[in-house]
Amino acid sequence: MKVRVLFVLSVLSLLVSWTTSDPVLTGFLQCLPKQPQSAYPIFEAIYTRLQIRTRSGGHDYEGLSYVSDVPFIILDMFNLRSIDIDVADESAWVQAGATIGELYYEIANKSKVHGFPAGACPTVGIGGHFSGGGYGPMMRKYGLTVDNIEDAKLVNVNGTILDRNSMGEDLFWAIRGGGGASFGVILSWKIRLLPVPANVTVFNVKRTWEQGALNVIYKWQYVAPKLLDEIFIRAITRLKNSTEGKKTVEVSFVGLFLGRRDKLVPLMNESFPELGLQLKDCFEMSWVESTLFWADQPIGTPVNFLLNRPQGPPNFFKSKSDYVKEPIPKQGIESIWQMMLKMDKVLMQWSPYGGRMSMIPEWETPFPHRDGNLFLIQYVTYWVEEGAETLKQHLGFVRKLYEGMTLYVSKSPREAFQNYRDLDIGANRQNHTEFETAKVYGSKYFKGNFDRLIRVKVMVDPYNFFKNEQSIPPR
Ligand SMILES: Cc1cc2nc3c(=O)[nH]c(=O)nc-3n(C[C@H](O)[C@H](O)[C@H](O)COP(=O)(O)OP(=O)(O)OC[C@H]3O[C@@H](n4cnc5c(N)ncnc54)[C@H](O)[C@@H]3O)c2cc1C
Ligand SMILES: *[C@@H]1O[C@H](CO)[C@@H](O)[C@H](O)[C@H]1NC(C)=O
Numbered sequence: 001m002k003v004r005v006l007f008v009l010s011v012l013s014l015l016v017s018w019t020t021s022d023p024v025l026t027g028f029l030q031c032l033p034k035q036p037q038s039a040y041p042i043f044e045a046i047y048t049r050l051q052i053r054t055r056s057g058g059h060d061y062e063g064l065s066y067v068s069d070v071p072f073i074i075l076d077m078f079n080l081r082s083i084d085i086d087v088a089d090e091s092a093w094v095q096a097g098a099t100i101g102e103l104y105y106e107i108a109n110k111s112k113v114h115g116f117p118a119g120a121c122p123t124v125g126i127g128g129h130f131s132g133g134g135y136g137p138m139m140r141k142y143g144l145t146v147d148n149i150e151d152a153k154l155v156n157v158n159g160t161i162l163d164r165n166s167m168g169e170d171l172f173w174a175i176r177g178g179g180g181a182s183f184g185v186i187l188s189w190k191i192r193l194l195p196v197p198a199n200v201t202v203f204n205v206k207r208t209w210e211q212g213a214l215n216v217i218y219k220w221q222y223v224a225p226k227l228l229d230e231i232f233i234r235a236i237t238r239l240k241n242s243t244e245g246k247k248t249v250e251v252s253f254v255g256l257f258l259g260r261r262d263k264l265v266p267l268m269n270e271s272f273p274e275l276g277l278q279l280k281d282c283f284e285m286s287w288v289e290s291t292l293f294w295a296d297q298p299i300g301t302p303v304n305f306l307l308n309r310p311q312g313p314p315n316f317f318k319s320k321s322d323y324v325k326e327p328i329p330k331q332g333i334e335s336i337w338q339m340m341l342k343m344d345k346v347l348m349q350w351s352p353y354g355g356r357m358s359m360i361p362e363w364e365t366p367f368p369h370r371d372g373n374l375f376l377i378q379y380v381t382y383w384v385e386e387g388a389e390t391l392k393q394h395l396g397f398v399r400k401l402y403e404g405m406t407l408y409v410s411k412s413p414r415e416a417f418q419n420y421r422d423l424d425i426g427a428n429r430q431n432h433t434e435f436e437t438a439k440v441y442g443s444k445y446f447k448g449n450f451d452r453l454i455r456v457k458v459m460v461d462p463y464n465f466f467k468n469e470q471s472i473p474p475r
């Protein structure tokens with residue numbers, strides 16, 4: 001009993017210090033002793049000031065949805081996964097814990113001529129992917145996920161459920177690309193379904209360095225961001241062992257055309273002859289089947305593959321991102337390829353911008369990387385063996401590539417894509433949000449939009465309840 005009294009006293013003394021810091025918490029705790037005597041020792045069951053981490057699909061590159069260096073709880077959304085498609089209204093309500101694969105599957109289940117412009121990996125969660133400004137192979141036609149969201153339901157710091165109307169346009173703006181984790185818990189999104197043709201075309205054309213890949217990717221920089229909005233061609237550079245056992249570089253040009261192949265081939269022959277695209281390289285399929293192709297599945301894979309949840313042990317990887325505004329000279333590409341040849345298990349993925357992306361003003365959503373960018377680079381290194389040595393070696397690879405590209409990518413700030421989260425670019429530690437540190441990662445992810453994100457944060461979460469290593473600070 002004595003211990004209990006002491007405990008209550010210490011809680012009360014803490015209360016005093018909280019009085020000035022957080023009125024919501026103070027009110028809650030002051031209210032408790034006034035309740036009729038409970039059978040349970042209520043104070044012992046109360047933990048305050050734990051961090052909260054909200055997880056939807058758990059694909060955060062740095063694990064911020066399920067890792068923290070202070071005591072925390074995980075709010076896991078994985079059972080909130082209903083998807084309600086309204087074909088007549090060309091819209092859908094999607095809960096945060098659904099995956100984008102489930103969304104693609106459900107859209108196709110109701111309509112063969114609708115789609116949604118989200119990412120390539122089916123197991124990515126709606127909650128994190130949408131709030132971080134997710135993109136995929138229909139980006140040049142329709143922009144990002146956040147450019148096609150009409151409403152949202154969110155639980156704010158006071159526990160109130162808000163929709164677009166009750167949260168107001170500032171908060172609704174902030175969660176469409178500013179990251180959900182700084183502002184509340186997103187329950188669901190209302191999205192606009194977009195028209196897709198009954199037949200789309202995909203291809204994957206590969207060229208090694210010896211087969212002239214350098215010329216093709218050099219020209220790609222000029223062409224890919226200017227093609228018809230219906231064409232998206234990603235260039236992925238990987239290491240390859242040639243048949244003679246020599247290590248070389250190979251580039252895969254992976255494409256989606258929202259139309260038929262007999263229209264695509266002459267178009268490409270005219271504007272991008274260096275690629276040498278032939279009819280036999282092109283495969284026609286429904287839009288939902290093309291999402292499997294982008295998920296690296298063999299043609300003919302059953303569509304219900306999209307319903308699989310992640311399984312098996314995860315591999316390790318580390319990613320970094322960059323934006324390119326001027327074509328990279330041939331000797332620049334060559335020097336980075338030479339660098340890659342000295343490494344192992346690294347790749348670079350270049351995704352073209354232009355089209356719809358250039359039409360949307362930089363401030364329309366928190367995602368600022370719009371007009372003026374030719375393409376987005378993702379650098380990746382991956383490995384399977386655990387251990388500090390392998391970890392250090394691979395982190396070294398990807399950081400060296402990033403360093404080696406400094407001359408050719410965006411500057412002041414060196415922009416970065418928030419959905420490719422990277423704590424190297426600036427991060428807070430240990431439960432404390434330093435404004436000066438936040439300014440560093442904030443300007444790279446959000447450029448001028450960072451200031452408005454701070455104003456929204458001050459309005460909706462002034463005591464910084466929702467925080468992580470790269471959250472928006474309440475200045
Ligand atoms: C294999 C792979 C492929 C990818 N491909 C693409 C791609 O093609 N295009 C692209 O744009 N991105 C891609 N990404 C990145 C992906 O979009 C981001 O990692 C995204 O944040 C993942 O969302 P999630 O819900 O799965 O992750 P989580 O780890 O659950 O969450 C990510 C962040 O969002 C917060 N969050 C999650 N749910 C909520 C919620 N309900 N309310 C508030 N905050 C929330 C978390 O706290 C965390 O900060 C890929 C990632 C992986 C691992
Ligand atoms: C985290 O920060 C909050 C206030 O910002 C503080 O009250 C709490 O004690 C801190 N938690 C830890 C574990 O340091």
Ligand SMILES: *[C@@H]1O[C@H](CO)[C@@H](O)[C@H](O)[C@H]1NC(C)=O
Binds near residue numbers: 108109110
């Ligand atoms: C839609 O989904 C239901 C339930 O999974 C399934 O029985 C039906 O065959 C699907 N219809 C189409 C057109 O895919």
Ligand SMILES: *[C@@H]1O[C@H](CO)[C@@H](O)[C@H](O)[C@H]1NC(C)=O
Binds near residue numbers: 239240241
């Ligand atoms: C090439 O071969 C070496 C030696 O067999 C191997 O370690 C490496 O992983 C291979 N690389 C690729 C890209 O296949």
Ligand SMILES: *[C@@H]1O[C@H](CO)[C@@H](O)[C@H](O)[C@H]1NC(C)=O
Binds near residue numbers: 265266269
């Ligand atoms: C590409 O164009 C050239 C002439 O411009 C033509 O001779 C050739 O047949 C075309 N190839 C294809 C596959 O259309």
Ligand SMILES: *[C@@H]1O[C@H](CO)[C@@H](O)[C@H](O)[C@H]1NC(C)=O
Binds near residue numbers: 198284
């Ligand atoms: C192309 O679309 C038609 C419907 O317009 C469909 O019947 C056919 O199966 C589609 N072809 C492919 C390869 O998907």
Ligand SMILES: *[C@@H]1O[C@H](CO)[C@@H](O)[C@H](O)[C@H]1NC(C)=O
Binds near residue numbers: 156460
């Ligand atoms: C939360 O509740 C407190 C106390 O009632 C109030 O002052 C504050 O404005 C509310 N915050 C939000 C974001 O609604």
